[in-house]
Amino acid sequence: MAAIQAILLAQQVIGCAISVHRELGAGLLESTYARCFRLELGRQRIRFSNEVWLPIVYKATRLDNAYRVDLMVEDKLIVEIKAIEKILPVHVAQLLTYVRLSGAGQGLLFNFNEARLKDGIKSVILGAGPASMPSNPSTVEKE
Secondary structure (H helix, E strand, C coil): CHHHHHHHHHHHHHHHHHHHHHHHCCCCCHHHHHHHHHHHHHHCCCCEEEEEEEEEEECCEEEEEEEEEEEEECCCEEEEEECCCCCCHHHHHHHHHHHHHHCCCEEEEEECCCCCHHHHEEEEECCCCCCCCCCCCCEECCC
16 A cells, blocks of 8 residues: 555656646756745645755764755655756666665656656665664764
8 A cells, every 4th residue: 555655646746847847848947946846746735845954874873964855755755856968877876875865765856957857757766674774873973
């Protein structure tokens, strides 16, 4: 049942991105697409958090605010928004790392700079199981 809900959520989020792209087309700044995408998620009553800072654990030391994801949707789907010439393997690797470190099950990358948005969508899904980050690290980094 959870797998079906995850698929439905991803489809809804992709639908929101397509709606934004149909309205705006390619060629704008990433920040413009991100704002409009957040508006569309809100209109569809999809819960999300914007620019979420997440920790990592390095050798038993928790590093708070180590990385930031563009959007965390329903606490289980990471969305990264780009407006670039081409998605490169490094962008997909970044998304995969964010998904793995956050414990989210899936990540979506949207490149709004494509003539057809479907050519600018990448999805990564991790296998079942928790993220590799321990919940109670032995040390917390102080800033």
